[in-house]
Each structure stands twice: as C-alpha cells, then as structure tokens.
Amino acid sequence: MAEQDWLSDRFTEHHDRLHAVAYRMLGSPGEAEDAVQEAWLRVSRADTGQVENPAGWLTTIVARVCLNMLEARRNRREESAGALPPEPAAPNASATPTGQADPEDEALLADSVGVALMVVLDTLTPAERLAFVLHDVFAVSFGEIGAIIDRSPAAARQLASRARRRVQGAAGASDAARSAKREIVEAFLAASRSGDFAALLEVLDPDAVVGEIRGGHAVAAFFAGRAQAARLALVDGVPAAVWSHLGRPKAIFTFTVHDEKITRIDIDTNPDRFHDLDIVILTAGDKEPR
Template sequence: MRINASKGADGAMTTRPEPEQSRPDPHLGAMVRERRQLINLAYRLLGSLAEAEDAVQETYTRWYALSEAQRATIASPGAWLSTVASRVCLDVLGSARARRERYVGQWLPEPLPEPAEWSSGGTADPADRVTLDESVSMAFLVVLEAMTPAERVAFVLHDVFRYSFAEVAGIVGRTPAACRQLASSARRRLRGGPPDAAFPPARQAAVVRDFKRAWEAGDIGALIGLLDPDVTATGDGGGLVTAAPRPVVGGEQVARFFAGLGVRAADVTLLERTVNGQPGLVAQRDGATVGVYAFHVVGERITRIWAVLNPEKIRPWIG
C-alpha cells in the first residue's frame, strides 16, 4: 500500500505569534492544498476525525506563529507541515491514552462515510479530506489502538506514508534503528489482529446484507449461520447512549444480543452503507442516524462487529 506524502526536514518553529503581516503569505496556496494530506495523516494516527481536525488546526497555528523571515527559510512548507502535524499527533496520542482509560465503556475509532454520503450537518468541506483505503478500515484502526504512541507513529509514517526511518527518527526523537524496531513491533501487533478478509467487496456486502435481513427479522438461527463461532461484537456509546459495557463474544451470544435489540419494534431503519471503505450498516430513527456498524468478514462469516453509537462520533452521518 502506498499513499503519496510530502516529506522533508522540519524547519524552525516557535509558538509565539508574530504581528500580522501586511503582505499575503506566498505559501497560502500550498497551505490550502496540503490540508487534505494532513487530515489523512492525522486521522490514521489518531483514529478520531475531531482530534485530527484539532491537530491540523494546531499545525497551521504554529506555521503562522513563525515570522515571515522564518517561513522564507523553509524549503518545503508541505514537508514542514507534515512533520509538525506528526509531532502534534504524537503528543495527542500520549494524552489520549489516559483519557481513553477514563472513557465510559469501549472506545472505538470514529467511523467515516463515503464522501458523497457525508452529511451537510458535519463540519465544513469534509467530503474530499480522507482517502478511504485499507489503512482506514475499522479492523486496521482498532489494531492501531493497541500500539504505543511511538509504535503507531513510526508504523503509520513508514509503512503507510512511506517515510524513511531517518525521517521518522527526526519526528519521534529516536534513532533510525529504534524507529525500525518500533515499526517491527507494530507489525507484530497487526499480525495478532483480525485476519485479512481476502474477500471480494461484493461478497462482503452480500454477507452484511444477509445479516441486516436476519437482524430485522429477529431470526436467531439465520444470524448464527452468518456469524463466526468466535465472533466479537463491540459497542461504543461513550456513556451518552446505552451500549454493552463489554464486548459480546460467541456466535449464539451475539445473535441473541442483536435479535433482542428489536430494531423494527424500536422504529429503527437499517441502511446499507460504506463504513471506512467497507460494507456496513447505518441505523436511523426518524431520519436521524443513531448507530454506525462496521463489519469484518472472513470466509463468508462475520468475525467482528463494531457498533459506534456515541452521537459525538457520528457527526458526519447525522443530517
């Protein structure tokens, strides 16, 4: 997998703002064009669109805190921005671990819709910001959460964005050899996660569609037939809405759990949608999204279900 990214050495940086310059910033066009790249990087590093947007905003704040003379010495503004954004994300990941330990229930990454399906109620101009590929699948992002901040940054920068270990070292403040070890450790964690689907998207969509129909019908037998015996279902309500406090494990247990939700009795409509580039479901009540469901399908069986119910995490889906 290769995602093109600007790369290079970091320039001088200060957080003290300079007086506003009377002349326009000659790098303004590059700043605007670089935003999508930075959001793509920050979302993969943080697993949260809201945190990614904040990290990118902080990066731009630091750029405009430089004097005009300081900015003139930076050969590649795009590379400078990517380097600073990575460092900001590394700091955020360190504090995020403590926050997520206090999180009510299970923490899941924020799900992303297809660009064309992004709600007008979301933040401005989001539709073209995050490229949906295997590096933003829910399965991939969940495994990234098990990594240390340094492992995650080293792995994403090197394996996803193709930075050299020398460049990664300059960002995380370690030697290239240490960064190589961090990425290697991250890969071992990745191998310990859900197995690759290796399954045509159309077939995955068919399995999810069959699950939807069985769920709507409350058909426990049909649900069991679609679920791996060791399936795990994880819900994230963030303490704002009801969700299972712990993952539900096992084909029969998960089947009974979903059948017991009674979506039709609760006037909930299930819609087939793409979630982080993979076939998924969206639950709506009175036209408002109340849940986003991502699936991992292996061998025509569902092995993982991730239900994001926290309304703060499904902003782009609420119209």
C-alpha cells in the same frame, strides 16, 4: 506580509494531506481538524527562512502535534480506559512505501489498515503508532520520523516494524470477524423483509435493544415485514444497513453483535453525521473491498 502569504498558500496547498496524516494518526475527524489548526498556529509563528521542503516541514509539524495529542490521550486512558473512534478509509498515497516487503504487499497492507487499526493501533505506544502510520501509509522516511520522535532512523525503523507485525497479525482476525458479522446482518435483513418472525428471533439476542424497544420478541415484532428498502452496506468498513432515497442515505442501521447474536441496533437519521462516513452499498455476492 509576503512571508505570511507564502505560508498561507503552502498550508492551503498541502491541507488535504496534512488532514489525512492527522486523521490516520488520531482516528477522529474532529481531532484531526484540531491538530491541523494547532499546526497552523505553530506555522504562522515560525521562521521559514531555511525551509526547503514545505510539504515535509508541514508534515513534521502536524505529526508532532498529533504525537502530543496521542501522549495526552494515553495518559488520560491510564485513568479511564476508552476505545478509539472508527477509523477512516485508508488515504491514497502518491509515494511508494519503502522497506523489505514486496510493494504489492505494502499496498495491500495500507488498504487493510482501516479495519486493522480499529483492533491494533490503540495498543501501540504513540511513537510506534506515529512511525507505522507515517512510514507505511505516507512513505515518510525513517530519518524524518526519527527526528520527530527524537530517535535514530534505526530506532524509528524498529518501532514501525514492531507495529507492522501487530497490524498484520490482527488484520486476518479482524477480516474474519467482519465477515461473520456481515452474514448475521444479511440474515437479519432477509428475515425482516420476508416477515419471518422465527428467523428474526434466531439472529436476535433475547435481550436485544432498539431505542426504547427492549427484548428479542419485541424487536422482532417491530422489524418483521419492514426494512424493505434497507440495503446491506459497509459503513467505515463495518457491516451495517443503509436506507436511501434518491441515492442519498436517510438512515443508517448499525449492529452490535455478541456471541453471534444481535444485541443492539442503533438507527441514525441525522444526515449531517453522514458526510464523514465511508458508505459502500453491497449486493449479494459482493466481496468486501480491501
């Protein structure tokens, strides 16, 4: 009984970090919670007699669960391709990442990972993904990573290095695409507030869709003179619009953009779905956080 109490206390103590590891690796809050629960089932049946570092031991178990989930996801996608869910904001790490890069560069890389992961992580193998996330975001040593994936520390370092190059290469392109989308969303909101029908048509695709409203002219007519209270925002790092009341989001507008035209606008008014979103309200001239 005492051992179970000790296990429960250690698991509770490290739960937030374990969830952050799973969230970053899997890209979904629901899957992350499933991974943490599966890890607890394994932990509760384990022999803890030789556990000297509970935090490292628990992280290893969660990482192995996530690795299995990533491999299962990859196998499913060989039959039916799909996109990763939106990535969460990068978690704060208490340890300093190690490696050849300058510490400041490493920190910037970790901060930009939220956007870059949307573009790159799904192209990595599960082992590459695990090595990159655990080392570059959570400062887990290559020796520990190698033990999780049954590779040598040198092989784990190579996997992380290969993944890092892809992330760094995609970060610039991802930021440029986000900046262009922000300008389009800003133009749409300005035209909507002023009731400028012609300006709305400029940013809308002729076949634009909003719910049951179809066609650029119909969408422009619907929004002309509206969106007075909607504000430009980043939602999980992606340009969007948010309507708030008394400081609480009441509606989130997300935009699909193709060839510099808005092809679809989705409006979510369910506040229960807002809790897991990272929402940053922007004003004119604000720089997007990295």
